[in-house]
Amino acid sequence: MSEPAIHTSGLVKVFGDTRAVDGLDLSVPAGAVYGVLGPNGAGKTTAVRMLATLLRPDGGEATVFGHDVVREADAVRSRVSLTGQYASVDEEMTGSENLVLLARLLGHRKPAARERAAELLEAFGLTEAAGRQVKTYSGGMRRRIDIAASILNTPDLLFLDEPTTGLDPRSRNQVWDIVRVVVAHGTTVLLTTQYLEEADRLAQRIAVIDHGRVIAEGTPGELKSSVGSGSVHVRLRDASARPEAARLLAETLDTPVHLEADPVALTARVTGAGDESAQAARALGRLAEAGIVVDDFSLGQPSLDEVFLALTDHPATPEEAAA
Incomplete structure (x- = not known):
């Protein structure tokens, strides 16, 4: 079996009285998208910051391509890149200036830096905006320039920490397309997200975490199968009938009923x-x-939203449900 891109055992991080990460065990295979799914406060970002050597663990062990994140931090940094939740480029500079500057800081000579910047701007659909200040970019454009900056030197492992938070559906789809291209070129991606649909669309395997620890792990299909082989999806004519409908379904099927964002x-x-x-x-x-009166009915596989509800005993956030 090939060496995992990431391996953690009992990873812990404590802030005061809060155990943000509480015995996290992960094994992330190389060459694919691995999703880490959980609500706000689950410990996703803290875990990423430890794996990227930005925070020192308080317990447990973690390796990236076999390198210990504490004892061999420089070796880890040479193989990873991180895109956080917010754009890290300089908004007063143009898109092209940002990429050229960062490429120079990474050791590229000036002609090579300009060439690499132009290549990424074209690949990410930003050539026409290359001469504009980043502060004039839309949210989706900012995420794209930020990811471009993260792969100026193609990393073996790219951490994407909630990369589409706050984006509209079109911009989110654009970022998803970029992630697929990055993986196709051989980079492993660790994707943290609150969006259930995002994990379902992109990740080959998913770890569901809550309160700083993994509570389930597997392919999207395996996670869905773990909570039942099928689901009844119902749309009513009258929203006021939903409480009674939920009671009857729960009683007949002897199972919890999830109320969707649609009333x-x-x-x-x-x-x-x-x-x-x-x-x-x-x-x-x-x-x-x-x-x-039921206007629409279907019987199908459970959604990741239902998986999350079954595993955590609380539903996804309204933002997740609307994703």
């Missing part, structure tokens, strides 16, 4: 023994008997 939508896992279709039919029959 007329709700989802319940089918976890009991027997035919899933028959169980779903019984549940719909109960709704019809109660006079609750």
Whole structure:
């Protein structure tokens, strides 16, 4: 088996009375996107900062491509790059000036720095904006220039810490496309995110963390299967009927019901023994008997939102649900 890009065992970080990271165990394979999914305060950013050698662990061990993040910090830094939640480029400089300056600081001679900057600006669709100050860029453009700055020297491992927070759907999709291109060129990506859809779309494997520790790990399919083989998705005609519909579904299917961001939508896992279709039919029959009109119904695989609810005993944030 090839050496993992990241391996941690019992990793701990304490701030005062708070254990931000509390015995984190991870094994991240090289050459793919590995998602770390969790709510605000779960310890995602703290874990990334330790792995990137920006914070010293208070306990446990962590290696990056076999190099200890404490004893061999310089070796780790030579192989990684980090894009945080906020743009780190100089907003008073143009996009081109930012990339050329950073390339020079990384050791490129001036002609090579200009060539590399132009190459990345074109690849990220920023050539027309290259001469504009970054402060005039949209949110999506800022994220793209920030990621471009992170791969001026192609890293073996790129940390993307909630890279699409606050972006509109179009900009988020643009960042996702960039991540796929980066991985296709051989870079391993550790992606932390609150967005369930983002983890589902990009990551080959996902670790779900809560309160500073991993509570589940696997492929998106494995995580979905772990909480039940199917889910009933229902859209009602009348939003005021949703509380009663939720009660009836929970009673019939003997499972928690998740209220979606859409005020007329709700989802319940089918976890009991027997035919899933028959169980779903019984549940719909109960709704019809109660006079609750269903406008749309489907039976499918659980979503990562349901996985999160099942594993953490609390739903994703409204922002996650709307992602």
